[in-house]
Amino acid sequence: MLKMNEVSKIYRTDLIETHALSNVNLSIDEGEFIAVTGPSGSGKTTFLNIAGLLERFERGDYYLDGENVANLNDKKLSQLRNEKIGFIFQGFNLISDLSLYDNVEVPLIFRGIKASERKKRIEEALELVGLASRMKHYPAQLSGGQQQRVAIARALAGKPRFLLADEPTGNLDSLMARQVMDLLQEVNQAGTTLIMVTHDNELARRAGRNIQILDGELTDITKSQLTDLAV
Amino acid sequence: MAIKHILSLILKQKSIALLIILQIAITVMIVSNTAFISYATLQNWLIPSKLEERQILNVTTRVFDTSTDVPALIEKDIQAIEKVPGVIAASYAGRELVLNSLGPGWTIFKDTQPETDYRVFGYFGLDEKGADVLGLELVEGRKFYASEYIKGDETTKNAGVMMISEELAKSLFGDSSALGQSVYISRQRIAHQVIGVYKGKMLGEGATYSQQPYHSGIVPEVIWGNRQRVNYLVRVEAGVSERVLEDVETALYHTDGRMVDRVEFVGRAKKRLWDGRSTFALTMAGISLIACVVTALGIVALVSFSVSLRKKDHGILRALGASKGQVMWSLIKENTILVFIGLVLGFGLSILLYYFLMHNVRVQSVVEIPLLVGVAIFTWLVSTLAVYVPAKEAAKVSPAQVTKSS
Ligand SMILES: Nc1ncnc2c1ncn2[C@@H]1O[C@H](COP(=O)(O)OP(=O)(O)O)[C@@H](O)[C@H]1O
Ligand SMILES: [Mg+2]
Numbered sequence: 001m002l003k004m005n006e007v008s009k010i011y012r013t014d015l016i017e018t019h020a021l022s023n024v025n026l027s028i029d030e031g032e033f034i035a036v037t038g039p040s041g042s043g044k045t046t047f048l049n050i051a052g053l054l055e056r057f058e059r060g061d062y063y064l065d066g067e068n069v070a071n072l073n074d075k076k077l078s079q080l081r082n083e084k085i086g087f088i089f090q091g092f093n094l095i096s097d098l099s100l101y102d103n104v105e106v107p108l109i110f111r112g113i114k115a116s117e118r119k120k121r122i123e124e125a126l127e128l129v130g131l132a133s134r135m136k137h138y139p140a141q142l143s144g145g146q147q148q149r150v151a152i153a154r155a156l157a158g159k160p161r162f163l164l165a166d167e168p169t170g171n172l173d174s175l176m177a178r179q180v181m182d183l184l185q186e187v188n189q190a191g192t193t194l195i196m197v198t199h200d201n202e203l204a205r206r207a208g209r210n211i212q213i214l215d216g217e218l219t220d221i222t223k224s225q226l227t228d229l230a231v
Numbered sequence: 232m233a234i235k236h237i238l239s240l241i242l243k244q245k246s247i248a249l250l251i252i253l254q255i256a257i258t259v260m261i262v263s264n265t266a267f268i269s270y271a272t273l274q275n276w277l278i279p280s281k282l283e284e285r286q287i288l289n290v291t292t293r294v295f296d297t298s299t300d301v302p303a304l305i306e307k308d309i310q311a312i313e314k315v316p317g318v319i320a321a322s323y324a325g326r327e328l329v330l331n332s333l334g335p336g337w338t339i340f341k342d343t344q345p346e347t348d349y350r351v352f353g354y355f356g357l358d359e360k361g362a363d364v365l366g367l368e369l370v371e372g373r374k375f376y377a378s379e380y381i382k383g384d385e386t387t388k389n390a391g392v393m394m395i396s397e398e399l400a401k402s403l404f405g406d407s408s409a410l411g412q413s414v415y416i417s418r419q420r421i422a423h424q425v426i427g428v429y430k431g432k433m434l435g436e437g438a439t440y441s442q443q444p445y446h447s448g449i450v451p452e453v454i455w456g457n458r459q460r461v462n463y464l465v466r467v468e469a470g471v472s473e474r475v476l477e478d479v480e481t482a483l484y485h486t487d488g489r490m491v492d493r494v495e496f497v498g499r500a501k502k503r504l505w506d507g508r509s510t511f512a513l514t515m516a517g518i519s520l521i522a523c524v525v526t527a528l529g530i531v532a533l534v535s536f537s538v539s540l541r542k543k544d545h546g547i548l549r550a551l552g553a554s555k556g557q558v559m560w561s562l563i564k565e566n567t568i569l570v571f572i573g574l575v576l577g578f579g580l581s582i583l584l585y586y587f588l589m590h591n592v593r594v595q596s597v598v599e600i601p602l603l604v605g606v607a608i609f610t611w612l613v614s615t616l617a618v619y620v621p622a623k624e625a626a627k628v629s630p631a632q633v634t635k636s637s
Contacts, residue, residue: 045634054550054631075554081630082552093547093633097243102236107551109233154551166634 001161001193002028002051007060009046009216020046022216024060028195030161033188035207036197037226043216044197045166051195052164053081065161082111086155086192088165088184092147094139094154100126101135104154111158125153129183145176152183156192163187165196169203181206201226232548232561234568240541241565247537251530251566251614252573258519258526259577259610264584265515266602271595272512281431283366284498288465289324290479296488301455302382304486311482312463317471318479322364323453324464325356337445340415341403350402351445354393354416356452357464358382364466367449370397372410372427375451382453390451394427399446414448423450461489511594523613530617534566538625542632549630562622563615570611577610578603 009021020043028034038044049055050062053069062069064080072080087093094103104122113121126132129149131142139147148168155163165184169177181203188194198204205223212221241248290312294301305323312321339352357365362374372394381390393414400409409425416423429449455461467475480494538545545558553561581603588594 049631049634052550054634055629075556078549078552078554078557081550085552087550087634089634091633093543093550095544095547097240097544098236099239102239106232106236106548109236110548110551110553110557158552 001030001065002026003063004051005061007050007057007062009043009050009055009057019216021050021057021218024218026211026218028193030193031188031191033185033194033206033208034196034211035204035209036195036211036213037199037201037204038213042213044213046216047213047218048164048166048195048197052085052087052162053077078110082107082158084161086158086160086163088148088151088155088163088168090167090170092139092144092151092171094147094150096139099136099138100131100142100150100153103139103150104135104157107154107158121157121159122153125157126150128156129153143176144172145179148172148176148180149183152180152187156187161193163192163194165194167197167199169198169200177203232557232564234564237561237565237568240544241568244537244540247533248569251533251569252576254526254529255570255573255610255614256577256580258522259574259606260580260584261515261522262519262609263578263581263603263606264588264596265512265519266606267581267585267596267598268515268588268594269512270599270602271597272509274597275595276509280497280501282497283469284501285496286467286469286471287364287366287497288463288467288476288479288494289497289500290321290463290465290483290494291492292461292463292483292489293459293492294461294489295459299488301384301461304489305453305455305461307486308461308463308483312465312479315475315478315482317467317475319466319468320360320364321463321465322360323358324361324462325450325452325454326353326462338417339399339403339446339448340420341412343415343420350399352399352416352448353445354448354450356450356454358451358453361449361464364464366466367394368430369394370428370430371400371408372425374427380451380453384455389421389423391423392426393423393448393450394429395425395448396431396446397428398431399448400425400428402446416448423448527613527617530566530614531620534562534618535621535624538562538621541625542628545625545628546630546633549628550633555626558626558628559619559622562625563618566614566618567611570614574607574610 004024004026007021007024008019011018011020024047036044036047046055050057053064057070060070064084067080069077069080095106098106101122104125105118108118108121122135123132126135129152131146131149131153134142134146139150142150148171152168163184168184169180172180177200184194184196185206196203196207204210204226210221210223210226212219212225292308294304309321309323312318337352338349340347340349355361359375359377359380367374375390375392375394379390379392381388395403395409395414403409403414404412409428412425413422414425415421465479476494476496480491483489483491548558548561549555582598585596585598588596
């Protein structure tokens with residue numbers, strides 16, 4: 001359902017060219033849980049951004065559910081992002097001036113879902129992450145772990161096929177990290193494809209498949225290789 | 232984004248929102264009063280004089296030599312004017328046509344009962360040729376008989392007969408004929424019998440020189456009194472050149488003891504009547520333009536600032552699947568809410584300014600709902616154009632920036 005052929009991404013500034021991704025070939029099946037590891041600056045975020053249609057790429061083809069996204073316009077890309085992909089970021093990225101309820105609601109409005117259906121989905125999603133009782137609260141009133149759970153609820157309310165998480169536990173202490181990880185794993189077991197970038201080998205071991213990026217090059221690795229290469 | 236989300240965001244930036252609302256309210260106040268005043272001025276402009284504005288001249292002169300034989304002067308002047316090429320006829324006029332100003336005593340009644348309503352009224356004394364010079368068309372009755380004209384110095388006599396306009400006749404007597412009825416001029420109720428009714432002529436009907444429309448009547452009187460003014464009405468051929476004005480002035484110029492103040496088409500006199508007011512309307516239009524530019528720039532600056540503070544939020548919206556258009560649209564909606572609040576406030580201020588101008592500056596102005604609707608649409612358009620610039624910037628925020636900055 002996700003297939004990349006020879007995808008490359010180059011950042012050009014006045015002084016240098018950075019080959020953030022080189023000739024990525026990858027195929028991911030529905031329902032997989034993939035952990036992406038690799039040293040800092042190796043291209044993990046770039047890979048996730050491209051997979052999540054947040055950034056364009058220079059070369060190659062990328063098929064999402066059989067559709068080549070290389071030449072789609074902004075409107076179509078936004079729509080695919082909204083409908084098929086759920087994001088979870090290291091920095092949570094909640095809108096601080098909106099309540100938890102409203103934060104979860106925003107992407108549903110962009111999709112044009114009816115008010116009654118929105119209400120049902122928001123309540124279900126916040127219930128799932130254990131924050132239903134606090135939906136009138138604002139992000140600043142919550143702990144980091146709770147904020148990340150709201151972000152997960154926001155991603156899940158859209159019923160995405162893919163969940164993309166960029167170091168979702170990077171800003172959390174280990175207890176909260178484990179709780180968030182448990183939640184993500186539950187979601188994956190319920191059928192959602194999960195691609196997660198992480199520094200944490202212990203968390204990476206929970207994945208069904210491990211991928212490593214080194215200098216923009218992507219390789220499948222076994223669990224035993226994790227300890228040796230992680231930075 | 233739904234309205235409630237936008238409201239939440241507005242409430243977090245109260246001071247920016249308040250500044251935008253205030254700017255819009257003040258602009259609306261100025262622009263709507265400009266519209267009111269311009270509209271009232273235009274309405275005045277469009278009142279038909281029902282005169283051949285380029286075929287009738289107003290001639291005003293002043294006799295400063297008190298020993299002048301006025302009747303002889305008038306006779307000589309009329310002969311001289313009628314010799315000018317292009318002139319058809321000249322007649323003595325007791326008062327200036329069009330520019331005649333009304334005093335508080337200018338009223339007409341239909342009886343002598345103390346409680347009767349009056350009509351605001353201006354009347355003109357003309358000689359035998361006056362009716363033709365004006366091009367009067369009788370609807371009912373007759374013209375004056377030669378024997379009815381009274382001429383002379385200050386006189387306590389009055390002709391006792393008059394012609395009134397069709398509108399005045401309707402206003403006083405409704406559907407029944409005004410012919411043979413008595414009408415009473417001014418508070419002294421000087422009786423005149425109506426012998427003719429003419430089809431609306433002269434600016435009188437509906438003209439609002441002192442903020443009040445007035446009716447007109449004509450009496451067969453050539454009374455120069457002890458006033459120094461000796462005025463004429465002149466009918467000229469259609470399409471005559473402007474030179475006729477100079478020629479008439481030259482014809483009168485040589486008489487000693489008298490000066491010629493003005494020779495002009497009544498169309499020019501009519502224009503002058505409204506000049507002052509259109510100047511006011513133009514001044515207001517200028518202020519409006521400045522207000523709109525200042526507000527538009529203010530909105531550009533304030534919204535740019537507000538957008539720069541919310542750059543991260545816009546990136547999040549993009550990452551969550553908002554298209555560029557949706558991000559722009561959410562900012563335009565936000566602005567529309569502010570415009571709406573500003574409009575409500577602005578309309579309140581508009582009415583206050585309207586009453587202030589009416590009572591303190593005595594301008595002519597009129598509150599019209601369609602004008603307010605127009606101002607509302609105009610304000611929204613201007614502010615939306617202004618928001619468009621920073622909104623476009625906001626939409627350029629890369630959705631990837633939310634993953635790069637954690
Ligand atoms: N917008 C950008 N402009 C220029 N270079 C960039 C940009 N984003 C990332 N890079 C570079 O691309 C490389 C990969 O970055 P990134 O994908 O963020 O790495 P990781 O997430 O693995 O730490 C790095 O060298 C980084 O400096
Ligand atoms: Mg990264």
